[in-house]
Amino acid sequence: MQIGFIGFGEVASTISKKLLDNNVDVLTSLKDRSKKTRKLANDLGINVVNNFEEVALSSDILISATSPYESLELSKKYGTLVDGIFLDLNNISPKTTLEIENNFKNQRDINSSFVKGVIIGKISSEKSVIYVSGQNSNKLSILNTYGFNINVLSHNVVDASYIKMIRSIYTKSLTAITYEAFKISESLSMSDEFFEVLSITEGDNFEIQAKSRINSLKNSHKRKYEEMSEILNFLEDMQNSINNESFNNIKSSNNIKSSNNSESSNNIKSSNDTKNHNNTRNSNNFKNYLMIEATKNKFKEIDNI
Ligand SMILES: NC(=O)c1ccc[n+]([C@@H]2O[C@H](COP(=O)([O-])OP(=O)(O)OC[C@H]3O[C@@H](n4cnc5c(N)ncnc54)[C@H](OP(=O)(O)O)[C@@H]3O)[C@@H](O)[C@H]2O)c1
Structure with missing residues (x-):
């Protein structure tokens, strides 16, 4: 399994450490990214590819952990390219979640499924839990075998945003x-x-x-x-x-x-x-x-x- 990240800050690097400990392949792109982000990715030694299209096309799960403002645009650009699950972990409103979902629904011939995730607590805390919702959200419970606390809420994608x-x-x-x-x-x-x-x-x-x-x-x-x-x-x-x-x-x-x-x-x-x-x-x-x-x-x- 390959897990790709758009954005490689605190959330992505913390999640990646656990994945790497469990021999899961992790990748991102550092195109146009800051010194801080480059250091986080390089220190962990994850796979770095040329651009985010490549990240999306090579991932089974693509995780967006950037910022609430970038979330919608990035989901449009890369989310629908994945052959698997696109998981948005940004702090976005229910309204933005529904906009992302509508964009997925309006696309034909895509093999990508949108799952909304919300992090409850600091990601670095042992007690943090990630609530997920969406049609294929139950598939993410596989991550629990790698030490994550994933709580699958429902098939209704906006439910995770409601909880937050x-x-x-x-x-x-x-x-x-x-x-x-x-x-x-x-x-x-x-x-x-x-x-x-x-x-x-x-x-x-x-x-x-x-x-x-x-x-x-x-x-x-x-x-x-x-x-x-x-x-x-x-x-x-x-x-x-x-x-x-x-x-x-x-x-x-x-x-x-x-x-x-x-x-x-x-x-x-x-x-x-x-x-x-x-x-x-x-x-x-x-x-x-x-x-x-x-x-x-x-x-x-x-x-x-
Ligand atoms: N940290 C937590 O515990 C926590 C808890 C709950 C929710 N969240 C949510 O999770 C998301 C990520 O948080 P974080 O703490 O990891 O933030 P962060 O440390 O600031 O990292 C954000 C990352 O996204 C990158 N990025 C920004 N715009 C991008 C773009 N257009 N394309 C590609 N990459 C881009 C940044 O790169 P540059 O450095 O180059 O700008 C950086 O690597 C946020 O939406 C936040 O609200 C975080």
Whole structure:
């Protein structure tokens, strides 16, 4: 098996180390890449080919680990060339995931299948887990034999992005409220007590975790604000698309959905590695996101920590 990488930074080099330890062939291209990337690839001694087309054409699994901004364009250029699986590991929104999926669906005569993957935790951490979804996502469980923690979610490619988004809503809102409570405790000259009392119920690590969340805001509050805005836009789009459906459309699409769901759930059941998800959506799910709004506004307000 050959595993190719587009992008050879922290994620690709960490994954490659494990693959090389298990005698799996790893390749990339260093065309137009920085000194840092060249060093990471050369130090590991992986196969380097002339360009990314060659990487894609030679790979059974092609992994994109570049940046959220490059993800869509690179998937169009190289993803569909693979005779196997194209796995995107970038932090992209559900909307971008669906754009990539649509591009795959619109191509004829391709042997490539798109799988969305999200890394939960730092890739370098032993505890990190990669959640994957998409038609052929269960095939990636082979990577578990090489020491990876791959969790196959479902055949619905966007599910992995949903998981990342839900997690992001929770962790960012927690950061915002931790920051606000801490600031109030400081104003009352009770910050030591703030950490002390919360450690009683939230666990011994509370102080370390809370300080890490608060400090992270120094460099990332602007990016966090943008991410919350993107999440809100996505939720509004979901709500609008539900509102715009007429009663009849809803009724007929529900019929279609239920027949598709029973078909796909049969497929899902046939795979032991893939969890069964009911993808019918409830219109109430995308309303009343007051906490998310408040979190977004908090990140906008912070400019001097
Ligand atoms: N690190 C983590 O633990 C972690 C966790 C969750 C998600 N992620 C996601 O995983 C992705 C990769 O993260 P990372 O930490 O590995 O980033 P990184 O260390 O910055 O590496 C990015 C790599 O992509 C390359 N690259 C950028 N644009 C490219 C292009 N157009 N064509 C080919 N290669 C290109 C960069 O090359 P140059 O050096 O030449 O620019 C670099 O080798 C990101 O989307 C990130 O959000 C990372």
